[in-house]
Amino acid sequence: MKQAIATLYLALCLCPAITQAATTAELEARLQALQEEIRAITQYETSNRQDQGMTVAGYTDAAYTVDSRNSISPSIHLHHLSLFFKQEISQKWRFFSEIEFEDTPQFETGNPVSVLVDCGIDTMCGTPDDTYTTINTLGTSEGKIFTEALNLDFSWRAYASFRIGRFFTPAGIWSIDHYPPFVATQERPRHIRKIFPQTTDGITLYGITSVFTHFVSYDLFAGNGEGNSSQEDQNNHKALGLRLNLDLPYLNNFTVGTTLYYDILNDGTDKNAFGMHTKIRQGDVELQAEYANALLKPVIGNSYRKLGYYLQGLYQLDNWTLGLRYDFYDSQTRLKVNETTRSLFVNYHITENLNLKLEQHATDFQDPAVENCYKTIISINASLGH
Amino acid sequence: MTVQAEPRVAIIVNSENSQPLTLQEISNIYNDRITTWNNHEKIDIFNLPTASPARETFSRALLGMSAMRAAANEANRHITNTSRNTQHVKRERLVILSVATNRNAIGYVKASSITQHKNIKVLFYIK
Numbered sequence: 001m002k003q004a005i006a007t008l009y010l011a012l013c014l015c016p017a018i019t020q021a022a023t024t025a026e027l028e029a030r031l032q033a034l035q036e037e038i039r040a041i042t043q044y045e046t047s048n049r050q051d052q053g054m055t056v057a058g059y060t061d062a063a064y065t066v067d068s069r070n071s072i073s074p075s076i077h078l079h080h081l082s083l084f085f086k087q088e089i090s091q092k093w094r095f096f097s098e099i100e101f102e103d104t105p106q107f108e109t110g111n112p113v114s115v116l117v118d119c120g121i122d123t124m125c126g127t128p129d130d131t132y133t134t135i136n137t138l139g140t141s142e143g144k145i146f147t148e149a150l151n152l153d154f155s156w157r158a159y160a161s162f163r164i165g166r167f168f169t170p171a172g173i174w175s176i177d178h179y180p181p182f183v184a185t186q187e188r189p190r191h192i193r194k195i196f197p198q199t200t201d202g203i204t205l206y207g208i209t210s211v212f213t214h215f216v217s218y219d220l221f222a223g224n225g226e227g228n229s230s231q232e233d234q235n236n237h238k239a240l241g242l243r244l245n246l247d248l249p250y251l252n253n254f255t256v257g258t259t260l261y262y263d264i265l266n267d268g269t270d271k272n273a274f275g276m277h278t279k280i281r282q283g284d285v286e287l288q289a290e291y292a293n294a295l296l297k298p299v300i301g302n303s304y305r306k307l308g309y310y311l312q313g314l315y316q317l318d319n320w321t322l323g324l325r326y327d328f329y330d331s332q333t334r335l336k337v338n339e340t341t342r343s344l345f346v347n348y349h350i351t352e353n354l355n356l357k358l359e360q361h362a363t364d365f366q367d368p369a370v371e372n373c374y375k376t377i378i379s380i381n382a383s384l385g386h
Numbered sequence: 387m388t389v390q391a392e393p394r395v396a397i398i399v400n401s402e403n404s405q406p407l408t409l410q411e412i413s414n415i416y417n418d419r420i421t422t423w424n425n426h427e428k429i430d431i432f433n434l435p436t437a438s439p440a441r442e443t444f445s446r447a448l449l450g451m452s453a454m455r456a457a458a459n460e461a462n463r464h465i466t467n468t469s470r471n472t473q474h475v476k477r478e479r480l481v482i483l484s485v486a487t488n489r490n491a492i493g494y495v496k497a498s499s500i501t502q503h504k505n506i507k508v509l510f511y512i513k
């Protein structure tokens with residue numbers, strides 16, 4: 001009996017230890033299983049990005065603008081809603097598109113219109129037997145819907161990739177880095193899009209390579225040229241362009257570059273454009289400048305130039321960006337009708353994807369018939385995922 | 387008032403990765419200039435969330451800008467379709483695990499967080 005009690009006592013004493021051992025083994029097994037699961041998830045995320053399907057991102061901005069000219073009323077401007085659709089089809093192929101809804105497009109039905117749908121049994125139209133129906137037509141529209149980018153990339157090597165479709169013309173800095181949530185002002189420098197076209201429908205070869213401690217990147221492109229949509233190219237000539245960019249290993253960032261562009265416009269005007277750009281950043285101070293110059297030779301009449309440049313300085317102070325810019329644009333140097341704008345601005349970055357801007361622009365026109373003006377803009381800008 | 391000390395940050399790669407890197411090269415990786423290892427395999431870049439003090443330390447020391455500014459630059463590259471390589475933003479434990487299990491990965495974490503892991507190699511400590 002004593003032996004039985006002693007055995008029972010021993011069993012009761014050891015039981016928690018046995019249970020504990022089993023629990024520890026189970027926990028270790030579960031931990032290992034979880035680690036395997038996490039490993040699988042991380043490997044999936046890093047090596048099979050193309051399986052994640054199409055991603056949708058975008059940005060939006062709204063602004064309140066006050067202009068010193070009496071003819072322009074203060075306005076709230078719902079400026080952009082742009083949606084980006086992007087997919088990494090494979091390690092080397094990538095699709096990208098941007099559909100831009102600019103100025104809140106609004107389509108309204110107009111007056112009802114009667115439309116003939118059946119001429120009746122005698123096939124002679126205009127008789128009382130004819131059948132009509134009433135339809136609504138699009139009467140008014142505001143804003144625009146625009147396919148700003150639609151392209152397919154093939155990344156062969158870092159130094160040689162291809163892009164075909166519609167893309168932002170690789171020219172200077174602002175023509176590429178222009179989205180409101182990531183630039184300091186709603187107003188772009190005056191010459192942007194006026195010397196180099198905003199977008200190009202065509203093909204580009206691009207890449208980056210290191211030369212000692214420098215990085216050289218390039219975009220060599222050919223496209224339909226200005227004023228020619230994807231649907232219809234109205235002339236036989238293709239526009240050609242080259243953007244070169246050199247990143248120097250000085251300061252936090254030191255970039256210099258140049259852009260060349262050649263096109264024959266639909267009216268036969270021969271266009272040669274040239275640009276230079278630089279961006280320098282050290283600590284919280286950043287300087288950015290661009291210069292562009294186009295020589296246009298019409299079939300009839302004298303040649304003329306378009307010329308523009310700007311110099312912009314930014315200072316980062318925690319979540320604030322303070323800045324100023326001077327910019328100049330002459331749309332036809334022959335006539336000397338230039339304009340200059342001096343800008344002061346401040347941004348408050350609520351997050352990296354959301355900011356508020358206050359900016360003031362003072363523009364002087366050389367032409368005395370055009371009234372000089374001040375413009376003040378308050379805006380909110382949001383980048384919607386990426 | 388409590389003053390939060392800047393964390394010491396460890397830049398880490400997988401222990402199988404034998405490629406030597408300089409701080410300048412790491413900066414170029416995070417600036418989207420270098421996208422592949424010497425064996426031409428794509429670099430898997432890991433970042434911490436913008437609010438992480440370790441990311442602030444890393445961004446200031448390596449990229450010369452605030453974490454928010456660096457994140458905005460990365461977002462800008464994405465929406466302008468000029469990004470050459472994607473950066474994954476993960477919490478610290480997942481960054482460590484990702485680097486430990488992926489020989490093409492690079493990341494950075496608070497130095498005090500990596501003491502127990504065998505499959506990662508510390509390239510640099512920065513502060």
